[in-house]
Amino acid sequence: TAPPLTPDSRRLVTRSDGQELEIVSVGPESQGVYRCEAVNGAGRDSAEVRLTVVEAPSIDEANLVYDMRGRVDKPAVVECPVRGTPPIAITWKRNRMPLNESARIRIENNGQRVTILRSEVSDTAEYSCTAENRFGRISRSFNLMIMVPPTFVDASIGPYVLHRVVENSSLVLDCTATGIPAPNYLWTRNSGGIISSTLAAGAPAANPALIGSGHADNYTCAAHNAAARVSRYFKLVVITPPALVEGSGLVRVTVREHEFTRLRCTPDGSSRANVIWFKDDQPIPSTSEIYRLTDSDETLMIISPTRDESGAFQCQLINEAGSVSKTYQVIVQVAPRFPRDFIAGPETKSHRLNDAAELDCPAQGNPEPRITWIKNGIRLSVDDPRYQFLENGRRLRIRQVSLDDASTFSCEASNMAGEVTKTYDLQVVMRPSIRRGLELVRIVEGEDIRLRCDFKASPTPITVWKKDGRQVASDGRVQVRPETLIISRANDSDAGVYTCEVRNNIGSDMIRIEVVVQIKPRINARPYQIVQAKLNYQIELDCSVTGDPRPTIVWKKGTMPIEESANYRFNLERQRLLITNLEASHAGLYTCEATNPAGVAFAQFQLKIMVEPKIREVPSVVKQAFANQDVTLECQATGDPVPLITWQKNAPAEIPRNDPYYRTLDSGNLHIPYVR
Structure with a gap:
């Protein structure tokens, strides 16, 4: 049941004691079924009235745009938001002529929207929409402007323009552009901000009267309208007389012989200029093998200067505005060097132990080189009594050569122009001498044999290992090294007499080492066996054993050692135990234990005494x-x-x-x- 209406509502008013209902300002929300009820003490009655609200077309003015802008080649939309009681017929006109759909034009949203898919300048027009139903009619008109972004008239110039102008001349920077609406212009420069902001009717060019060095800058012209903004960039280079960063005048340069040298002639950057180089007033050709020009000829490289390259080098900067020059007076110093008949490369010298030795270093140069002697990377002291420094260091005398002098000796001759080094590999000649050690080595089979042959000798000798007169070579178990012979997992075949012979071109030495491989005991019987014998008879337990050295055999019954007696006798060096006149007490566990320095082995016999049957x-x-x-x-x-x-x-x-x-x-x- 619908809720009762409130009579005192602002929009609902009852009259004639409730017999009439007045609805103030009827709207779509007023539609519905209304019911009145009459009630007294005798009963109740009701009646229903259906109210339908109709509405003439109207346009939502709050969201309406009358002046619209679009951009050429972009979509444009004209809206006509209509409401009212359907059906509503909406028609469109452009410049008062009916507007129909086409490939570019769509009428959408039940006629309330015109969409131009790709706008053209010709689409600039007055658009009007008319909405009509059986209750009324309404129309509205809209203005659409299709804008064209600015474009420069002279497109051949491009967006980036470079102007090189001599100082005190004039120049026009052109920035003329077209567009819809007509573009405005904005001129700026990097160093000075905005130059001018002009309307479309203003001059589209910057025109300095006389150009000075202060006009050199980057200029930007922006042509803009409501559709877009385009810019053209001008770089103005003002050519001024050249100047050198290094300054002009004369500079003295001292260089080392064969030391790569650069002479700079750098423009200060205020203007570009051509660079020309001279030596002793003669132009330096660009194809010279002695000189090389780089960095746009601003750098002259002397590849390998000699005394002949000493002289006056002049660079000259020339451009449209003038010239400037600079002179370098080059002096080439001579680095230390050895005479041509001297062996300058590494050299090997041999001297006998305890003899005297002399090493030469006849270096010459300008200025006089300083000579330093070095042994194995450590500088020799002039106070060391073992050495004499003769002829200002050009000769080193070793008073008495020792094994410690078997080293690398170097002399370094240096001055401010460079240095030179002579290296001697001094070999101390010495007959091999082997340090005496063990002459007998005992080893247990399975262990590794390591035999040492520590020696002193010079030059480095050849080491030969032999076994029983035959040379030993490395294989899977054997590693032959100059001072060590290693045999892995030794066995009885490795026993023998080994010799280590060390020899060089001075002499030789040899040591002899006897190797004894001790073999663990092995019993030729099962580790455990059961044996039987008759009462009063005899039995022999066999414990034949091998090993090196020969194993010692101990027999036990249970845990007690067995000694020879009337019933026990040993044969074959205790390898056999003979038990005679067997009694029941002789039954039990017998153990044969074989021992030598290499190890121990066991065999056990469980003896059972058999008794003949008796009924x-x-x-x-x-x-x-x-x-x-x-x-x-x-x-x-x-x-x-x-x-x-x-x-x-x-x-x-x-x-x-x-x-x-x-x-x-x-x-x-x-x-x-x-x-x-």
């Missing part, structure tokens, strides 16, 4: 029984191992143990059921 006598060997009566015949025997008992009847043939009538019991007795 216990019974009181009577005659047995009587009644027919069909069970009878058991006794036969109990002793022995070790337990004897097997068999029965015979009236003949040598044995009674089978599985005989169905005669049953041999586990005790050895014979059971006969139902005697017949």
